[in-house]
Amino acid sequence: MREKYTVMFDQEYDCIIIGAGPAGLFCAANLVPARVLVLEKMMLPSRKLLITGSRHCNITHAGKMKHFFARYGDHGMFLKPALMTLPNTAVQKFFEARGVVLIETESGKIFPASLSADDILDALLDAYDGADTEILCCTPAETVFWEKDRYTVKTIRGTFSAPVLVIATGGLSYPQTGSTGDGFRLAESLGHSVTDLHPSLTPVYARDHPLADLSGISLPTSEISIWRGGRKLLTRSGDLLITRFGYSGPVILDSSRWMRSGDLLKIAFTPKRSEELDQLICAVCAESGTRQIHNLLGFAECPDRLLRVLAKGSGIPEGITGSQLTATMRRRLVKNLTAYPVEIDHVGDFQIAMATAGGVALDEISKKTCESRLSPGLFFIGEVLDIDGDTGGYNLQACFATAYLAAQSIRKLI
Numbered sequence: 001m002r003e004k005y006t007v008m009f010d011q012e013y014d015c016i017i018i019g020a021g022p023a024g025l026f027c028a029a030n031l032v033p034a035r036v037l038v039l040e041k042m043m044l045p046s047r048k049l050l051i052t053g054s055r056h057c058n059i060t061h062a063g064k065m066k067h068f069f070a071r072y073g074d075h076g077m078f079l080k081p082a083l084m085t086l087p088n089t090a091v092q093k094f095f096e097a098r099g100v101v102l103i104e105t106e107s108g109k110i111f112p113a114s115l116s117a118d119d120i121l122d123a124l125l126d127a128y129d130g131a132d133t134e135i136l137c138c139t140p141a142e143t144v145f146w147e148k149d150r151y152t153v154k155t156i157r158g159t160f161s162a163p164v165l166v167i168a169t170g171g172l173s174y175p176q177t178g179s180t181g182d183g184f185r186l187a188e189s190l191g192h193s194v195t196d197l198h199p200s201l202t203p204v205y206a207r208d209h210p211l212a213d214l215s216g217i218s219l220p221t222s223e224i225s226i227w228r229g230g231r232k233l234l235t236r237s238g239d240l241l242i243t244r245f246g247y248s249g250p251v252i253l254d255s256s257r258w259m260r261s262g263d264l265l266k267i268a269f270t271p272k273r274s275e276e277l278d279q280l281i282c283a284v285c286a287e288s289g290t291r292q293i294h295n296l297l298g299f300a301e302c303p304d305r306l307l308r309v310l311a312k313g314s315g316i317p318e319g320i321t322g323s324q325l326t327a328t329m330r331r332r333l334v335k336n337l338t339a340y341p342v343e344i345d346h347v348g349d350f351q352i353a354m355a356t357a358g359g360v361a362l363d364e365i366s367k368k369t370c371e372s373r374l375s376p377g378l379f380f381i382g383e384v385l386d387i388d389g390d391t392g393g394y395n396l397q398a399c400f401a402t403a404y405l406a407a408q409s410i411r412k413l414i
Contacts, residue, residue, distance in 0.1 A: 026404065082367070101114070168384065207344065210309070314332035
């Protein structure tokens with residue numbers, strides 16, 4: 001990966017971008033040939049980008065854009081103008097035009113064929129190679145203020161000003177990469193509100209975990225529901241992974257933005273509904289009463305090891321036959337297969353969360369431009385916004401799309 005940054009002091013620019021992550025770099029790439037300064041607090045740009053997708057960098061997802069809106073929790077419609085302006089196919093073309101060969105997995109994830117995030121970062125840096133754009137690393141923005149129609153940014157290396165300021169500092173996840181919430185502090189100093197911040201795309205830790213010995217079992221057709229105070233908040237389905245400490249997999253990661261300590265998860269390990277499952281168990285027990293119950297439940301589409309543990313937890317002794325299964329045992333087994341209760345001890349913290357839920361309040365930002373409704377020439381892009389996407393490339397797609405949308409508006413101002 002090329003190191004590209006120049007030390008400059010007390011300069012005026014067309015635009016200053018705070019944060020050299022994927023959103024900041026993509027915005028700069030689309031502002032060529034304007035005179036742009038990108039300020040980065042770390043020694044090198046895009047530390048977080050280099051670890052995304054297990055360092056393989058899942059840049060976006062395949063499919064039609066109309067299906068993307070539901071992938072951003074409650075805020076997908078805010079992203080509609082950005083996603084329609086820069087769809088997933090345009091993101092792919094941007095990188096392919098710079099020599100990056102891309103591949104699509106069976107699940108629709110888009111990666112560089114090299115499976116190296118370095119190739120994506122190099123393409124972003126090459127996008128303005130030779131242009132009047134500078135990256136100044138090891139330079140955190142200390143304070144920002146608006147004065148005489150310009151934004152002034154004070155740093156340990158000098159003071160910089162521009163009529164346009166872009167905050168692209170990311171969120172709070174993976175703080176070791178530089179995502180420590182600086183953008184939220186700067187946003188509040190400029191009069192913006194920041195919503196409640198909590199981890200997203202993170203596994204869940206169970207308060208009591210009888211299934212710990214089944215760590216590694218994956219169930220592709222599971223359904224989970226989240227309950228709080230006796231009320232069901234939502235239901236989601238997808239691939240579930242049992243871990244030694246609780247649960248993970250896409251259905252958990254994508255739902256973690258709504259989970260809190262003390263919530264109750266109800267897990268359906270089988271695609272069969274409780275009424276259907278109860279009827280099927282009654283039928284097979286009547287037809288094959290001499291066979292052991294463990295051998296009669298193939299229709300549940302559940303791994304045998306899991307079935308045995310759930311049966312034991314339902315008070316069913318090992319080796320019991322279909323004719324010996326009592327109604328009480330059957331009802332407990334059906335409940336454990338279709339609504340297995342898990343009390344959440346906690347969700348993973350920002351050290352392991354892949355994204356941040358919460359951020360700069362969206363009602364203070366124009367969804368058509370990503371410009372502040374409170375301060376002219378101030379833009380917020382990427383994860384600093386109150387937007388977090390599902391796993392599978394949706395967060396990087398949002399970073400690129402908001403960066404591009406902002407760049408199109410900025411070009412008209414400078």
